[in-house]
Amino acid sequence: MEIKVVRPHKLIRNRTEALAYFRSRSDYYNRKAKLYECQGDNCGRMLPESEIVDDHIDNDRTNNKRTNHQPLCKSCNTHNHGKTDEQMKKIIKRRRRQSDLTFNKSSDMSPQITINRAAEEPFKKWVVEQVRIYGSISWIDLVDAGSEYVTQNHISLSQPTADRYLRKLTSFIGPLIAIGVGNSRQVELRDKSKEASDSSSGPS
Numbered sequence: 001m002e003i004k005v006v007r008p009h010k011l012i013r014n015r016t017e018a019l020a021y022f023r024s025r026s027d028y029y030n031r032k033a034k035l036y037e038c039q040g041d042n043c044g045r046m047l048p049e050s051e052i053v054d055d056h057i058d059n060d061r062t063n064n065k066r067t068n069h070q071p072l073c074k075s076c077n078t079h080n081h082g083k084t085d086e087q088m089k090k091i092i093k094r095r096r097r098q099s100d101l102t103f104n105k106s107s108d109m110s111p112q113i114t115i116n117r118a119a120e121e122p123f124k125k126w127v128v129e130q131v132r133i134y135g136s137i138s139w140i141d142l143v144d145a146g147s148e149y150v151t152q153n154h155i156s157l158s159q160p161t162a163d164r165y166l167r168k169l170t171s172f173i174g175p176l177i178a179i180g181v182g183n184s185r186q187v188e189l190r191d192k193s194k195e196a197s198d199s200s201s202g203p204s
Helices: 015-023 085-099 111-134 139-153 159-169 192-201
Strands: 035-037 052-056 069-073 136-138 176-179 186-189
Touching: 015 052, 015 069, 111 136, 111 139, 111 159, 111 176, 111 186, 136 139, 139 159, 139 186
Parallel strands: none
Antiparallel strands: 052 069, 136 186, 176 186
16 A cells, blocks of 8 residues: 655745745746735735845744745735734735735736725725715715725725725716815715706706
């Protein structure tokens, strides 16, 4: 009877080995530019070796399996500080899902574009639903609460990105309208039926 030998997972013992592992993956390293891609939520910045942090995906520094390491920028590396165990579980689950994303050649979509789309759709649905319920909500409240909702339930969403999504929702073809200026402006549903009747009646 043949005995099957199970090889242990390859371990990363130091930063040098981590960088060598990152360079072996095309989704982590651009050989032509000699830059590493930060794997932080909605980041994707291309950085030189000196600015890359060897991050443990599950936040356990004793877990040195190769699959538990990823390159992060210094800013994204501080993102997990102060998080509760429950929040960390969601972050880890989200990171694992992101690390499984591969380049979609059929649609020419990079993993970063795929991640952004995964954040935008739930944000848009949540915002429109809240405005339908409450009638009028301030811009800053929608940005802050919306980014937190998506981060906790779907995928990490920064406030600047949420602000960009909200600008699209309140564009002239969007379902919402912003009244006022700055972060205090109020966001309401665009009453297209009322606008249509007003435009058809013309000036009195």
